[in-house]
Amino acid sequence: MSDPTQPRSPTPGDDWPAPDLPRGRTFPAQLLLAADLLERITEQGLPADRSLQRELAARRKMGRRDRERVRELTLFVLRQRQVLDWLLDDSAASMAARVAAALSLADALDPVLAEVAGLTPEAAASLARRRAGRFASLPWTVRFNLDPAAAAQWQAWQPDAPETLARALDARAPVDLHANPRHGDRDALIDELAGAEIEARGIAGLPLGVRLERPARLTRLPAFEAGGFEVQDAGSQWVVRALQAQPGERVLDLCAGAGGKSLGLLDEARGQLRLTACDLHPERLDRLRTRTQRHGDTTLELRALDATQALPADLAGFDRVLIDAPCSGSGTWRRHPELRGAAIDWDGLAETQCQLLERGSQATRPGGRLVYATCSLWPAENEAIVEAFLARHPSWTATRPTLEGLPDDAVTPDGWVRLRPDRHGCDGFFIACLQAPGDRPTA
Numbered sequence: 001m002s003d004p005t006q007p008r009s010p011t012p013g014d015d016w017p018a019p020d021l022p023r024g025r026t027f028p029a030q031l032l033l034a035a036d037l038l039e040r041i042t043e044q045g046l047p048a049d050r051s052l053q054r055e056l057a058a059r060r061k062m063g064r065r066d067r068e069r070v071r072e073l074t075l076f077v078l079r080q081r082q083v084l085d086w087l088l089d090d091s092a093a094s095m096a097a098r099v100a101a102a103l104s105l106a107d108a109l110d111p112v113l114a115e116v117a118g119l120t121p122e123a124a125a126s127l128a129r130r131r132a133g134r135f136a137s138l139p140w141t142v143r144f145n146l147d148p149a150a151a152a153q154w155q156a157w158q159p160d161a162p163e164t165l166a167r168a169l170d171a172r173a174p175v176d177l178h179a180n181p182r183h184g185d186r187d188a189l190i191d192e193l194a195g196a197e198i199e200a201r202g203i204a205g206l207p208l209g210v211r212l213e214r215p216a217r218l219t220r221l222p223a224f225e226a227g228g229f230e231v232q233d234a235g236s237q238w239v240v241r242a243l244q245a246q247p248g249e250r251v252l253d254l255c256a257g258a259g260g261k262s263l264g265l266l267d268e269a270r271g272q273l274r275l276t277a278c279d280l281h282p283e284r285l286d287r288l289r290t291r292t293q294r295h296g297d298t299t300l301e302l303r304a305l306d307a308t309q310a311l312p313a314d315l316a317g318f319d320r321v322l323i324d325a326p327c328s329g330s331g332t333w334r335r336h337p338e339l340r341g342a343a344i345d346w347d348g349l350a351e352t353q354c355q356l357l358e359r360g361s362q363a364t365r366p367g368g369r370l371v372y373a374t375c376s377l378w379p380a381e382n383e384a385i386v387e388a389f390l391a392r393h394p395s396w397t398a399t400r401p402t403l404e405g406l407p408d409d410a411v412t413p414d415g416w417v418r419l420r421p422d423r424h425g426c427d428g429f430f431i432a433c434l435q436a437p438g439d440r441p442t443a
């Protein structure tokens, strides 16, 4: 089977993307199940990966290959929706028709499946005709699977090597972990994984980062139960490192969510931080509480609050503040293809991002470091927010991060970190390191 983390190399006359289906036939029941799951995921705004895991695990009588087939078809439709709608010549195609079009790209669509999907013989013939054309001749917004809002953002950014970026965003993401050094070093974790027949290797530049060669069941491993590692994309690990928190410092994670980066910060500093983790949603902090218990961190302070509002008086004077802002998540499309079509209130989101940066700056001590990060590719959520902040606060400065192992091409001429899946093998991230005015700058 081909490596799904690598873009498919085009062959003359057949450069279309195609789902990577397991051997064997696709049956109508699988097509209909994928269509049903797609409807629920898109209508209810559910996370695709978790929904698939739950739904497929509940179907105990289904064979392994059939589950894989439904999973692959579902994710492929979410990733390639514009391409499939173009093939169907219908921007309001049914999910069943989209699954049928996905099957046609894998040369696995037969007349029975086409009929089950609701395609008339004429529509099936038109699909076959369109599929016989060249992929490269499609409009770029279709080839890159961008809906109109995403296409506008893409154009505002104008990334270089757009084709390779688009391909990387369509691919499957690897599974990354960060080791908890209080349980042993990274090599010990890699050895332990090898003992469970899970192939893994260290991630270049990230001393705690581990990448699995293929997905594996991790939650049953003794190392997981013991808090020996957390699943975390390499891009998130770079956000943690950008803060450069030193043992003994007071650190504020203002948008901690379920705490992936909070735990990373604690690991980087061997637990020696006075860390306060906040989030608007108390249930996310509950998940962080459970994780910290497994992880062995008892000193973490958790605060549910709206960080766009004035912060409580004791949340001030922090050495380092992290704002891992809510965003469109466009950098994570590999893991969350359902976000490609999500409706976004762009103005409301930008206002929240500006306010969070404002509140975060007020909580930073003179000379302290503030890191603003998103997992978005779009300048409107990144450079625009930070540059507007610096224009309002000219005494603050942007600092160019000096992080050992960070690839040179990840730092822009302005000093922002921009990570891309095609260049750095991780989710797309934007990281800005800002220094508060003051005569006691952080190291």
Ligand SMILES: C[S@@+](CC[C@H](N)C(=O)[O-])C[C@H]1O[C@@H](n2cnc3c(N)ncnc32)[C@H](O)[C@@H]1O
Binding pocket: 236, 254, 255, 256, 257, 258, 259, 260, 261, 262, 278, 279, 280, 281, 284, 305, 306, 307, 308, 324, 325, 326, 327, 352
């Ligand atoms: C990108 S996620 C954070 C992910 C998290 N840091 C991690 O590493 O797992 C953004 C978080 O911001 C939180 N958030 C959104 N609006 C907020 C607000 N007004 N105040 C505080 N948190 C907010 C969301 O609940 C969400 O958990």
